[in-house]
Amino acid sequence: DQQVKQNSPSLSVQEGRISILNCDYTNSMFDYFLWYKKYPAEGPTFLISISSIKDKNEDGRFTVFLNKSAKHLSLHIVPSQPGDSAVYFCAASVRSSNTGKLIFGQGTTLQVKP
Amino acid sequence: NAGVTQTPKFQVLKTGQSMTLQCAQDMNHNSMYWYRQDPGMGLRLIYYSASEGTTDKGEVPNGYNVSRLNKREFSLRLESAAPSQTSVYFCASSAQLAGGTYEQYFGPGTRLTVT
Numbered sequence: 639d640q641q642v643k644q645n646s647p648s649l650s651v652q653e654g655r656i657s658i659l660n661c662d663y664t665n666s667m668f669d670y671f672l673w674y675k676k677y678p679a680e681g682p683t684f685l686i687s688i689s690s691i692k693d694k695n696e697d698g699r700f701t702v703f704l705n706k707s708a709k710h711l712s713l714h715i716v717p718s719q720p721g722d723s724a725v726y727f728c729a730a731s732v733r734s735s736n737t738g739k740l741i742f743g744q745g746t747t748l749q750v751k752p
Numbered sequence: 753n754a755g756v757t758q759t760p761k762f763q764v765l766k767t768g769q770s771m772t773l774q775c776a777q778d779m780n781h782n783s784m785y786w787y788r789q790d791p792g793m794g795l796r797l798i799y800y801s802a803s804e805g806t807t808d809k810g811e812v813p814n815g816y817n818v819s820r821l822n823k824r825e826f827s828l829r830l831e832s833a834a835p836s837q838t839s840v841y842f843c844a845s846s847a848q849l850a851g852g853t854y855e856q857y858f859g860p861g862t863r864l865t866v867t
Contacts, residue, residue, distance in 0.1 A: 684857070745795075
């Protein structure tokens with residue numbers, strides 16, 4: 639069973655507009671969530687994270703929102719830029735496991751059109 | 753500072769052949785991981801090593817073995833490759849941060865095709 643789901647395989651937005659990527663999870667033990675960005679032929683790179691004690695974390699153009707009651711998180715990119723075109727993965731972990739294991743979603747391919 | 757390195761970058765195997773994917777990190781991280789990425793499936797954890805001397809199964813361990821050779825190196829072995837193991841393989845490492853959180857750093861990947 640997929641514990642972390644990204645139900646939109648792809649998203650296309652115009653440059654300058656907002657991109658919203660969504661992620662749902664089923665395991666209530668998850669208490670730390672991350673977003674990774676991946677360009678073709680490269681490994682994923684860390685983008686932003688949020689702890690379950692917060693409902694929002696902001697870093698420049700990137701903001702992650704967490705709704706624990708709905709088991710839902712979203713990544714907002716404002717304004718979107720062509721260089722943001724990539725695959726975005728959300729991931730979740732249980733901090734008390736002390737293993738650093740991450741469970742990833744399927745990924746959403748974002749295309750930002752100039 | 754090379755971060756996480758993986759060799760080879762590309763490999764083609766015939767069904768039944770064996771091979772070892774190599775991974776090394778120079779960030780003095782305790783934990784290392786092997787993932788595979790398949791279309792529509794995201795990144796799935798194959799095996800991980802929370803610390804030197806320990807290894808554990810992830811979500812999809814069947815058909816693979818691992819060795820944590822030392823703190824820097826973590827290898828993934830396919831004993832008898834199958835077409836279902838055609839994938840892109842990523843190695844990652846992480847260290848524990850404040851608050852018990854981890855941030856994983858990934859290598860560039862190995863693209864494996866099994867015919």
